[in-house]
Amino acid sequence: MGSTRARTPKNFVLDERLERYRDAIEYIPAAYAGNWAQACWPLDPHADSTSPRSFREVRLDLGCGKGSYLVAAAQAEPDALFIGIDMQPVCIAYASQRVIEAGIKNALLIPGSGEKLSHMFAPGELASITLNFPTPHPRKREAAQRLTTVEHLLDYRKLLAPGGTVVLRTDSEPLFDYSLPQFEGAGYTVQWTSHDTRADHPSIPMSEYEERLVEEGATVHGICARLDEEPSGQQLQAAREQSLNSLYDYIPEDLYEGAYIPHGMNFAITAFRNRRRNLEARNSRQ
Ligand SMILES: C[S@@+](CC[C@H](N)C(=O)[O-])C[C@H]1O[C@@H](n2cnc3c(N)ncnc32)[C@H](O)[C@@H]1O
Known part of the structure; x- marks a missing residue:
């Protein structure tokens, strides 16, 4: 698996592209906080007093990548923003x-x-937050950047409407295993979990990463969690203690021998396997 940086063709001029598609980009999001659903509703010259004046709800795709999931999801639900x-x-x-x-x-x-x-958003403005294949940040020292730490999930709480959901989908079982107690510790109720979201939830649109990683042999693990009551101090403390864990703590004993290695872990798994082989060789010589 290569880097997470998006690759571009030779003749790709970023500024020119951003300018060309500017109508779909908002550079000053703070100006719309609390007002996205109304402000983005397209003007209709044929509207009458019974016509809707606002989107039904606002959904966020955080870390959207190149947007194939975003577009397909928007096409499936034209009355949501x-x-x-x-x-x-x-x-x-x-x-x-x-x-x-x-x-x-x-x-x-x-x-x-x-x-x-x-x-960017007012309290309660979002109906859902989707995290498709978020960067896993497996090392302990970068753990705080994972978008499913209890601290991030507490931030999302403030922006979600009552009953709002966060959906995580990932090729990484370690990230799944790490995230599940983080959701619970941040006061979410898990609505479903899956170790094959394509089979269990076929209507969820594909993202670029899903397409690419499934071709490489991944299955997709998922969690859908609904906003619930504020967590107790005890729940929070337990989640905070776990939140800076390395994802290497969650890898299986067989080090994925003969199986798919989650995105971002190839290098470390190779190092772990080499270390184990060296140790075994040394032990067999004694
Ligand atoms: C592995 S890619 C997945 C892209 C897309 N969701 C998909 O499934 O194809 C992760 C994306 O999240 C973005 N990202 C990572 N951390 C982020 C953050 N804190 N805020 C916004 N975007 C972030 C990266 O730039 C990258 O495009």
Whole structure:
């Protein structure tokens, strides 16, 4: 598995692309906080007093990548507004191109980081947050950046409407195993879990990463968690203690021998296997 940086063809000029698809990009999201559903509703010259004036709800695709999931989800639910956020401008360029070329009016992109959501949305404004194949950040020292830490999940709580959901999908069983107690510790109720979301939830649109990683042999693990009551101090404390764990603590004893290795773990697994082989060789010589 290569890097998580989106690749671009030789003749790709980022600024030119961002300018060309600018109509699908919002650079000052704070201006719309609390008002996305109304402000983005397209003007209809034939509207009358009974016509809707706002999207039914707002859904966030956090770390949307190149936008194929965003566009397909928006096409499936035309009365909801879909907002994709990604920190890589090149992803925003591809995703905005997809939105414009699909001719849809219910999706847009925000370039930026998931760390700043409270500047972009008002409390209770989001019906759902989707995390498709979030960067796993397996090492302990980067654990705080995982989008499913209890601290991130507490941030999402403030922005979700009552009954709002967070859906995680990942090729990484270690990230799944790590995230499940984080959701519970942050006061979410798990609605479903799956170790093959394509089979169990076939209506969920494909993302680019799903397509690519499934071709490489991955199955997709998923968690859908619904906002519930505030967690107790005890629940929170347990989740915080676990939140900076390395994902290497969750890898199986056989080190994925003969099986698919989750995205971002190839290098470490090879190192672990070499270390084990060296140890075995040394032990057999004694
Ligand atoms: C592995 S890719 C998955 C892309 C897409 N969701 C998919 O499934 O095809 C992870 C994406 O999340 C973005 N990302 C990672 N951390 C982020 C953050 N804190 N805020 C916004 N985007 C982030 C990366 O730039 C990258 O495009």
